[in-house]
Amino acid sequence: MSCDAVAVSALLWFAAYSPGQAAGPAPAVQQQPAAPASVAGEPLFQDIVKRARQLKTEAESYRKTLAGADTAATAKALKGFDAFSGKIGELSSLDMKGHLTLKARGAVDDLKCILRGISQDLPEKLTAVGAAKTIKDQDLALRDMVYLLNDNIEVITAPPQPAA
Structure with missing residues (x-):
């Protein structure tokens, strides 16, 4: 690049700068929504977790009685x-x-929807346990119940996440 080209480029660059000119608006940055407050310490949700843990233990115990059959x-x-x-x-x-x-x-977070779904799924899983005709079906239904009860515990005790 010749010296004249560099000089012209510098002249144009300096000419574009005006000390009295205010800076333009800052570029838009999408703000991440804040995570909702945890409900894990509230009495209602503590009770849910406590009961779900106890029922999960019972369901696991039922599965153990079926083992080896x-x-x-x-x-x-x-x-x-x-x-x-x-x-x-x-x-x-x-x-x-x-x-x-x-x-x-x-x-607006997912927890409220998950709790509603679990509320609806628990009776269905219970019906499947009661309707099982074979040990295999009974064990599978109990396994599903254990997973659902574990989900019930984890969705409440997990750190809250912003709405998706």
């Missing part, structure tokens, strides 16, 4: 299943209460 055999009667069923119904109601509580607060 012939998978094609007729499903076993599960000791205390009626009480277990009642507790699942109570947990389902608490999950719906949690959903409604968050909805009333105007929450």
Whole structure:
């Protein structure tokens, strides 16, 4: 590049600068939404987590009683299943209460929707356990129940995330 070309470039560059001219608007930057406050310390949600943990332990215990049995055999009667069923119904109601509580607060995060889904899924999983005809079906239904109860615990105790 010749010296004349460099001089012209410098002249144009300096000419474009005006000391009295205010800087233009800052470039737009998309702000990330703030994560919602955690509800894990609130009594309702602590109760949900406590109950879900207890029921998960019971469901895992039921699965242990099935271990080693012939998978094609007729499903076993599960000791205390009626009480277990009642507790699942109570947990389902608490999950719906949690959903409604968050909805009333105007929450826009995923937790309120997940709690509603779990509330609806718990009775379905319970029905599948009760309707199982074989040990294999019973074990699979209990496994699904354990996963759902674990999800119930983790969605409340996990750090909150901004709405998707």
